[in-house]
Amino acid sequence: MTEIGKSRILEYTGRVLLLAALNYVFGKIGLLTAVQPGFASIFWPPAGIAIAMMLVYGCAIWPGVFIASFLFNSGMPEALLTGGTMEGFRVLAACGIAFGSSVQAVISCILIRRYFTLPVSLARTREVVTLMLAAGPVGCLIAATIGVTSLHFVGIVREEAFLQNWLTWWGGDVLGVFVFMPLFLVCSGTFERVFETGKKALYPYVAIIALIIPLGATLAAWKVAAQASYEKAHDQFAHLAIESEAALQHRMNSYEQSLLSGIGLIAGSASVERGEWHAFAKAMQVRDRFPGINGIGYIADVPADGVKSFLRETRADDAPDFSIHPEVTNNLYFVIKYIEPVDINAPAMGLNIAFEEERRLAAVAARDTGAAAITGRITLVQDNRKGAGFLLLLPVYKAGMPVNTVEERRLAHEGWVYAPFIARNFMKGLTINQGDDFNLTVYDGTEEKIGALLYTTDASAHRPAFTVRKKIGVKQQEWTLVWTSTKEFEQRQKTNEAIIILVSGLLFTALLGAVLQLQARRTDVVEEQVYIRTAELAEREAHLAQVVDRLTESNTELERFAYVVSHDMQEPIRMVSNFSSLLWHQYQDKMDASGKKYLDILIEGSRRLQNMITDLLEYARLGQAARGMQEIDSETMLQYVLENLNFVIYEHEAVVTHDKLPVFMGYPVQFMSLLQNLISNAIKYQPKGAEPKIHVGVEDGGDHWLFSIRDNGIGIDPKNADKIFEPFKRLHTYQDYPGTGLGLSACKKIVSNHGGRIWVESEQGVGSTFFFTIMK
Numbered sequence: 001m002t003e004i005g006k007s008r009i010l011e012y013t014g015r016v017l018l019l020a021a022l023n024y025v026f027g028k029i030g031l032l033t034a035v036q037p038g039f040a041s042i043f044w045p046p047a048g049i050a051i052a053m054m055l056v057y058g059c060a061i062w063p064g065v066f067i068a069s070f071l072f073n074s075g076m077p078e079a080l081l082t083g084g085t086m087e088g089f090r091v092l093a094a095c096g097i098a099f100g101s102s103v104q105a106v107i108s109c110i111l112i113r114r115y116f117t118l119p120v121s122l123a124r125t126r127e128v129v130t131l132m133l134a135a136g137p138v139g140c141l142i143a144a145t146i147g148v149t150s151l152h153f154v155g156i157v158r159e160e161a162f163l164q165n166w167l168t169w170w171g172g173d174v175l176g177v178f179v180f181m182p183l184f185l186v187c188s189g190t191f192e193r194v195f196e197t198g199k200k201a202l203y204p205y206v207a208i209i210a211l212i213i214p215l216g217a218t219l220a221a222w223k224v225a226a227q228a229s230y231e232k233a234h235d236q237f238a239h240l241a242i243e244s245e246a247a248l249q250h251r252m253n254s255y256e257q258s259l260l261s262g263i264g265l266i267a268g269s270a271s272v273e274r275g276e277w278h279a280f281a282k283a284m285q286v287r288d289r290f291p292g293i294n295g296i297g298y299i300a301d302v303p304a305d306g307v308k309s310f311l312r313e314t315r316a317d318d319a320p321d322f323s324i325h326p327e328v329t330n331n332l333y334f335v336i337k338y339i340e341p342v343d344i345n346a347p348a349m350g351l352n353i354a355f356e357e358e359r360r361l362a363a364v365a366a367r368d369t370g371a372a373a374i375t376g377r378i379t380l381v382q383d384n385r386k387g388a389g390f391l392l393l394l395p396v397y398k399a400g401m402p403v404n405t406v407e408e409r410r411l412a413h414e415g416w417v418y419a420p421f422i423a424r425n426f427m428k429g430l431t432i433n434q435g436d437d438f439n440l441t442v443y444d445g446t447e448e449k450i451g452a453l454l455y456t457t458d459a460s461a462h463r464p465a466f467t468v469r470k471k472i473g474v475k476q477q478e479w480t481l482v483w484t485s486t487k488e489f490e491q492r493q494k495t496n497e498a499i500i501i502l503v504s505g506l507l508f509t510a511l512l513g514a515v516l517q518l519q520a521r522r523t524d525v526v527e528e529q530v531y532i533r534t535a536e537l538a539e540r541e542a543h544l545a546q547v548v549d550r551l552t553e554s555n556t557e558l559e560r561f562a563y564v565v566s567h568d569m570q571e572p573i574r575m576v577s578n579f580s581s582l583l584w585h586q587y588q589d590k591m592d593a594s595g596k597k598y599l600d601i602l603i604e605g606s607r608r609l610q611n612m613i614t615d616l617l618e619y620a621r622l623g624q625a626a627r628g629m630q631e632i633d634s635e636t637m638l639q640y641v642l643e644n645l646n647f648v649i650y651e652h653e654a655v656v657t658h659d660k661l662p663v664f665m666g667y668p669v670q671f672m673s674l675l676q677n678l679i680s681n682a683i684k685y686q687p688k689g690a691e692p693k694i695h696v697g698v699e700d701g702g703d704h705w706l707f708s709i710r711d712n713g714i715g716i717d718p719k720n721a722d723k724i725f726e727p728f729k730r731l732h733t734y735q736d737y738p739g740t741g742l743g744l745s746a747c748k749k750i751v752s753n754h755g756g757r758i759w760v761e762s763e764q765g766v767g768s769t770f771f772f773t774i775m776k
C-alpha cells in the first residue's frame with residue numbers, strides 16, 4: 001500500500017473513533033436527562049455531534065455513530081469491566097438503536113449535501129432555517145422510530161409507553177441537533193465549512209435560539225409533569241402495598257388470637273376430651289369467622305416411650321380407630337390429636353407432623369420460643385387441590401411449670417394448638433384493591449422462585465409499570481411479598497396533564513417556527529429587493545455620472561464656442577457701430593427723414609448687439625476655470641461697485657444702505673460683478689419716477705454667509721422666480737427695461753463658483769430680495 005493510502009486509512013479510522021468517543025461521552029451526559037421510567041432522554045447531544053462531524057468529514061464516518069450507540073445501549077463496556085453478561089435481547093435492541101441512529105445521520109447528511117450548497121450563507125436566512133429543520137425535526141424522525149420500535153420489539157418499552165418514549169426520543173434528538181450541531185462546528189473551528197458568516201446576519205441565530213427555548217422548556221415541563229404523575233402513581237401504589245401488608249399481618253394476628261382461646265381451654269382443664277374440643281371448635285365457628293383457616297386442632301407432643309399409652313388414651317376417648325401416621329425414624333411424635341371440623345380434615349387426624357421438615361421446624365420453633373410460629377410452604381394432607389399451605393402453631397405448656405428458658409419450655413411442653421391454612425384462601429381479599437389494582441404474589445422465604453410460591457393473583461402476562469417488593473417476618477417465618485400493578489390501576493393513573501403540556505408546547509414551537517420561517521422568507525425577499533434596487537441605483541448613478549460628464553464636456557465646448565464667437569464678433573460689430581455713428585455725424589443733413597430713421601435703428605441695433613456680445617463674453621468667461629481664490633473684503637467690493645454705479649445712482653436718486661459686510665475667500669472680480677448686477681437690477685426694475693431704496697444685508701449661516709439685496713422695485717411674479725436665472729430670460733420688453741437677459745444667469749454661475757446658491761423672494765409691486773450664499 002502506498003504511503004498516501006495508509007495515511008488516508010489512518011485519518012479515516014481516527015475520525016470514526018473520534019466520532020464514536022464523542023458520542024459515547026456526550027451520550028452519558030444526555031442520559032442524565034432521561035425521563036423515568038422510560039429510556040429516552042429529553043436532550044441527546046450525540047445526534048447533533050454526529051450530523052456536524054459527518055457534514056464536515058463526510059458521511060462515510062457513520063460507523064462511529066453505530067459503534068457509540070451500540071456500546072452505549074448494550075452496556076457493553078460496563079458488562080465487560082464488571083465481568084457481567086449481556087442478555088441477548090439487550091444486544092438485539094442495541095443493534096436496532098445503533099442502526100436507527102446511523103441511518104438518521106447518513107440520510108440527514110446526504111439530504112443536506114444534496115439539496116444545499118455548503119457552506120450556506122447565514123445571510124440567506126430561509127436556507128439556514130430550512131437546513132436546521134431538515135437536520136432537526138425532520139431527520140430526527142428516523143432514529144426515534146427505529147429505536148423505540150426496537151425497544152418495544154424486545155419488550156423493554158411497553159405499548160402504552162411507546163408514544164411517550166418516541167416523543168421524548170425525537171425531542172431529545174432535535175434539541176441535540178439544534179444545540180450541539182452549531183456548538184460542535186464552532187468548537188472544532190469548522191463552522192465556516194457549513195455556514196458562511198461573511199455578512200453579519202443575526203437572524204438565523206436568533207431564530208434557532210427562539211426555537212430552542214420553547215422546545216427545551218416544553219420538554220422540560222413535560223418531563224417534570226410526566227415524572228410528577230409517575231411519582232404520584234408510584235406513591236399511591238406503594239401505599240396500596242403498605243395497606244395490603246398491614247392487612248396480612250392483621251389477619252395473621254387475629255388468627256393467632258383465636259388459637260389462644262384454644263390454649264385457654266386446654267390450660268383450664270386437666271385433660272381436654274374430644275367432645276370438649278368439638279364443642280369448642282363449633283362455638284368458635286372458625287371456618288365462618290376466619291377465612292382461609294381450614295380448621296383448628298391440637299397436636300400432642302408425645303414422648304417416644306409414651307406413644308403406646310397415648311394411643312390407648314386417645315382411642316378410649318371416642319376414637320377407637322385412631323392411629324399415628326406416617327411412620328417416622330426420628331423418634332419424634334408430634335401427633336395431631338384433635339382437628340375440627342373432622343369431616344374436611346379427616347386425613348390430618350393422627351398425622352405425626354414431625355414426619356416432614358417444614359412442619360417439624362415450625363413446631364420446634366414454637367415450642368422453644370413460646371411464641372406462635374408458622375411452617376414454611378407445605379401441602380396440606382387435607383387439601384384436595386394440593387395447593388400451597390402452612391400451619392400456624394401455638395405452644396401449650398403444662399400448667400404451673402416455669403417456661404422462662406428453652407430447657408424449661410421443653411420440659412413443660414405439652415403440645416400445640418394449631419390451625420392449617422390453605423394459602424390461597426388465607427390471602428384472598430386481604431384488601432379490596434387486591435386483584436383489581438394490584439396483584440399480590442407471596443413467596444415463602446427470601447427467594448422469588450416457583451417452588452417457594454405461596455400465593456399469587458397474577459395470572460396475566462401484563463408487564464407491570466409499578467412493582468413493590470418486601471420481605472416480611474410472619475410468625476418466625478420469612479415471606480417475600482411482591483405487589484405488581486394491574487393494567488386497570490395503570491389506566492386509572494394516567495393523566496393528560498403531561499401530554500397536554502407536550503402537545504401544546506410542541507404546537508407553540510411549531511407555530512413559532514412557521515412564523516420565523518415566514519419572517520425569514522420576508523427578510524430574504526426584502527434583502528433581495530434591496531440588493532436588486534441597490535444594483536439598479538448604482539447602475540443609474542453610473543449612467544448619470546456619464547451623462548453629467550458628457551454634458552459638462554459639451555457645456556464647456558459650448559462656452560468655449562460662445563466665447564470665441566462673441567470675441568470674434570466684437571470687432572465687426574464695433575465696426576458697424578462706429579461707421580454708423582460716423583454716417584450719422586457726417587451725412588445726417590444729406591438724408592431724408594426715412595433715411596435718418598433707418599440709420600437711427602441701425603445705430604441702436606448695433607449698440608444692443610454690442611452690449612449683448614459683451615455680456616455674452618462675460619458670461620462665457622465665467623465658465624472657464626478661474627484663477628485661485630483670494631481673501632475678499634466684501635465691504636470694499638461694495639464700495640467699488642457703488643463707485644462704478646455712481647452715475648446711475650445719482651440719476652435715479654437711489655439710496656443704497658448695507659450691513660457690515662464680511663471678509664471671506666473668493667474670486668474678487670466675479671464677486672464684484674455679482675454685486676453690481678444685482679444692485680443695478682434693483683435700481684433698474686423700478687416704477688417710473690420711483691426712488692430706489694436698496695439694502696445689502698448679510699447673516700452668518702454657520703458654514704456660509706447669507707447675503708441679501710433688497711429693493712422696493714416692481715417685484716417679480718413668484719411663478720417666474722426660477723426662470724429669470726436662465727440665460728436670455730427676460731420678463732420685460734427692451735423698450736420698457738433694456739437689458740440682455742444674461743445678468744442673473746451670470747450671477748448664478750458666480751454664486752455656484754463660490755459653492756453657494758441664489759434665489760429670489762418677491763412680491764409684485766412691493767419689491768424683491770435676492771439671496772445668495774457664499775461658503776466661508
Ligand code: ADP
Nearest residue numbers: 681682685715724730731739740741742743744
Ligand atoms: P436683464 O436685466 O439684462 O434683462 P437679468 O438676467 O439681469 O437680465 O434679469 C432677468 C430678468 O429678471 C429681468 O428682465 C427682469 O424682468 C427680472 N429682474 C431682475 N432683477 C429684478 C429686480 N430687482 N426686480 C424686478 N425684476 C427683476
